[in-house]
Amino acid sequence: MNVLAFAGFLGSGKTTVIKNCINSMLRQGLKIAIIENEIGTTSIDDAILNEGGIEITTLTNGCVCCSISGSLISAAIQIEREINPDWLIVELTGLAYMTGIRDLFAERGKQFKLYSVTVIDIARWMKLLKITRPLLIDQVSGANVILINKTDITEPTEEEIEEISRLAGGSPVIRASAQNDGERLWDEISARLKKPEAM
């Protein structure tokens, strides 16, 4: 089973990107399941994604890259057994470290092919770097695809693109507006998902 993990800081637009991707994937006849992870006790995003009528598993009250990592692997195993989707989409919390997810799958989820997309809110990027630089760098480093989002609000500067590309370490960097680019997003992302995360 292919697992597509969406990382990115709180409010970066992961849910909107995922919703657009799902619409395209369903149109292509792909079978999809979703895991939603929230640090809080109540999920909001499942109400938005539920519009697509897809089975959503919510993992709340913790982060799957650390405190409830076992729940993620257990849920993935169960989804593979019961639904066997073409893609299991995992929306990580905005505080999830991608290295934690990679380590988790490398150690306990070797049977899955893990791909990752990191969504960046370019409108807040520079200010957020001042507050939580290590987290943002971790989320960008090593993801299969980096999506610079909210370009409808702020166009990234050349310096920002350079820095993000450097942090991405050779992974493709896409500029987009999840609000406006709609179903084009999945075409852009899937064309660049060439190989799963190194295990």
Place this chain on the structure above:
Amino acid sequence: MIKEENHHRHSDHKCDVPDCTDHHRHHGGHVCGDPDCTDHRHHHHVGQKCGDPDCAVCHDEHEDLINDSLVISHTRSFSPGRAETTDSLREKGIKTFLRLGDLVSFEGVVAGHIKGVIRTEGGGLAFSLTRAGVVDVTELGGWKGLGEIRAYTMTVNVMTLLHADITEEDIFALMA
């Protein structure tokens, strides 16, 4: 598979994972500076801690990040004395989120995310705020076709890395 850290310590530490074959293997190419050291490698399995309170590998910055954050996640039911319309409820929701944004924003942005959803029997409204003064609103289900709204629930999740002096009561008082 062993989680390899770039960081290492000179240590006699052995992990307690029974099938681990990675104890005391030299970390290739890396020198810790101790001429007598024969084991430059300090490793951890996912989620494992070595027990050394000073170990920088075990020091969980992520846990600190979450523990130091403001997390409010709460749902409340409303049955207003006077029925709401879709427009009046939308306005109340927007005002609530704008106020919350003012309370938790830093240099015009939220160091996190404020999101919420109003649910009624026939549809709902989702709210999202990451910058002070700007609320994104998404209609869910059959929101447009709703008439008078006599009962609804509201869920609000506030998550920010910077401290803000707000409580659940403050949030929902704004909806009253």
